Amino acid sequence: MNINQTQIEAHNETRVSNHKAIYTFLYAQLASKGTDVDSIIAKLNDFQIAIPSWALGAGGTRFGRFGFGGEPATLEQKIEDIGLLHSINQSSGAISLHIPWDIPTDITGAKNLAKNLNISFDAVNSNTFQDQANQIHSYKFGSLCHTKADVRKQAVDHNLEVIEIGKQLGSKALTVWLADGSSFPGQLNFAKAFKNTLHSLENVYKELPNDWKMLVEYKPYEPNFYSMVIQDWGSSYMLANALGNKAFSLVDLGHHLPNTNIEQIVALLLMQQKLGGFHFNDSKYGDDDLTVGSIKPYQLFLIFIELVSQEPDLAKSSLAWMIDASHNIKDPLEDLLQSVEAIKIAYAQALLVDKLKLEEARTNNDTVGAQEILQAAYRTDVRPLLAESRLQKKGAIRPIEFFREQKIRAQLIKERGSTNRATGL
Numbered sequence: 479m480n481i482n483q484t485q486i487e488a489h490n491e492t493r494v495s496n497h498k499a500i501y502t503f504l505y506a507q508l509a510s511k512g513t514d515v516d517s518i519i520a521k522l523n524d525f526q527i528a529i530p531s532w533a534l535g536a537g538g539t540r541f542g543r544f545g546f547g548g549e550p551a552t553l554e555q556k557i558e559d560i561g562l563l564h565s566i567n568q569s570s571g572a573i574s575l576h577i578p579w580d581i582p583t584d585i586t587g588a589k590n591l592a593k594n595l596n597i598s599f600d601a602v603n604s605n606t607f608q609d610q611a612n613q614i615h616s617y618k619f620g621s622l623c624h625t626k627a628d629v630r631k632q633a634v635d636h637n638l639e640v641i642e643i644g645k646q647l648g649s650k651a652l653t654v655w656l657a658d659g660s661s662f663p664g665q666l667n668f669a670k671a672f673k674n675t676l677h678s679l680e681n682v683y684k685e686l687p688n689d690w691k692m693l694v695e696y697k698p699y700e701p702n703f704y705s706m707v708i709q710d711w712g713s714s715y716m717l718a719n720a721l722g723n724k725a726f727s728l729v730d731l732g733h734h735l736p737n738t739n740i741e742q743i744v745a746l747l748l749m750q751q752k753l754g755g756f757h758f759n760d761s762k763y764g765d766d767d768l769t770v771g772s773i774k775p776y777q778l779f780l781i782f783i784e785l786v787s788q789e790p791d792l793a794k795s796s797l798a799w800m801i802d803a804s805h806n807i808k809d810p811l812e813d814l815l816q817s818v819e820a821i822k823i824a825y826a827q828a829l830l831v832d833k834l835k836l837e838e839a840r841t842n843n844d845t846v847g848a849q850e851i852l853q854a855a856y857r858t859d860v861r862p863l864l865a866e867s868r869l870q871k872k873g874a875i876r877p878i879e880f881f882r883e884q885k886i887r888a889q890l891i892k893e894r895g896s897t898n899r900a901t902g903l
């Protein structure tokens with residue numbers, strides 16, 4: 479299904495006067511404090527967040543999975559779903575593919591479909607964390623880190639295949655997340671496993687096109703519960719440094735132990751020009767993959783403070799912005815609308831912070847003043863700025879309301895049936 483502009487216009491028509499009243503008030507308030515609201519809107523207009531192909535079906539836990547109707551069963555349907563999101567919020571104009579869950583059978587067809595929906599192909603993701611049918615060697619005891627050279631070679635070859643697919647689609651980055659590690663003390667020689675991983679990644683890196691990036695993701699535990707080869711930003715940074723200037727660390731918000739100061743990691747990686755991008759999600763305990771901003775919106779805001787302090791216009795930076803979440807009980811499309819909204823709220827709030835005043839407070843060790851500056855921005859309701867940006871770009875003023883009014887899920891069920899199941903989940 480497609481959304482046409484008339485539907486969006488009809489939705490906006492009933493809300494525009496209320497929106498304008500709130501927006502005009504906020505605009506005047508912010509402008510009186512010296513904020514350049516138009517430049518914030520312009521930055522929001524350009525900011526795009528990639529949707530992963532695996533987030534469009536019902537996620538699950540190891541205890542069960544509760545499907546819902548109208549899930550996208552093919553890559554084409556997944557691209558169509560992202561097209562729906564993008565026409566509603568005008569901020570989801572990219573798809574991040576997971577190989578082999580979403581190998582395009584018709585590359586030209588997939589590219590044309592995406593082009594028509596104004597969607598680009600973001601980073602491609604390799605998968606050496608599970609065995610595929612007809613695979614010769616098992617990854618049960620690791621992939622790029624494996625003790626046996628033929629297993630490592632198979633994993634390297636898979637990454638090269640993913641690059642080839644990405645090249646045909648127009649992707650410019652390869653994301654590598656490894657489940658490699660050990661579940662029991664004594665199982666693994668830490669140093670050997672790390673060196674094997676580096677050597678394998680070097681073999682992948684050699685084949686990386688010059689205008690590509692390699693994004694090295696880290697995670698402290700799970701599925702291995704004693705050690706992970708790339709357990710934290712330090713080990714990811716060591717690899718990215720050793721590989722070269724096309725390799726970067728990727729920060730997945732859920733891949734940290736509780737209470738880790740992620741914003742500080744972001745600041746230091748940026749400082750070293752080794753931050754590649756993000757996998758956004760939220761969590762209370764571990765890698766919970768919950769809706770962005772649902773648990774720790776203040777942390778998200780603090781991360782964006784660090785980002786905008788070093789990269790004033792995020793859409794113009796070379797960082798990769800992706801959501802990586804899984805949805806067990808929510809409609810994924812509604813969840814993704816909420817996630818994109820949360821990311822843009824944090825961005826807009828961070829842009830409200832007066833950098834010069836904050837730096838002055840820091841220089842003068844004015845701890846109270848610094849907190850006042852941060853919280854004045856955080857406690858500003860910036861949602862009218864996001865709505866204005868959507869209105870300017872011909873998106874819907876209220877995305878979730880639009881999704882529900884138009885009964886989009888019911889229409890997808892009618893089109894695709896109630897038992898469709900998304901691949902890869």
Ligand SMILES: [Mn+2]
Nearest residue numbers: 695730757802
């Ligand atoms: Mn991730």
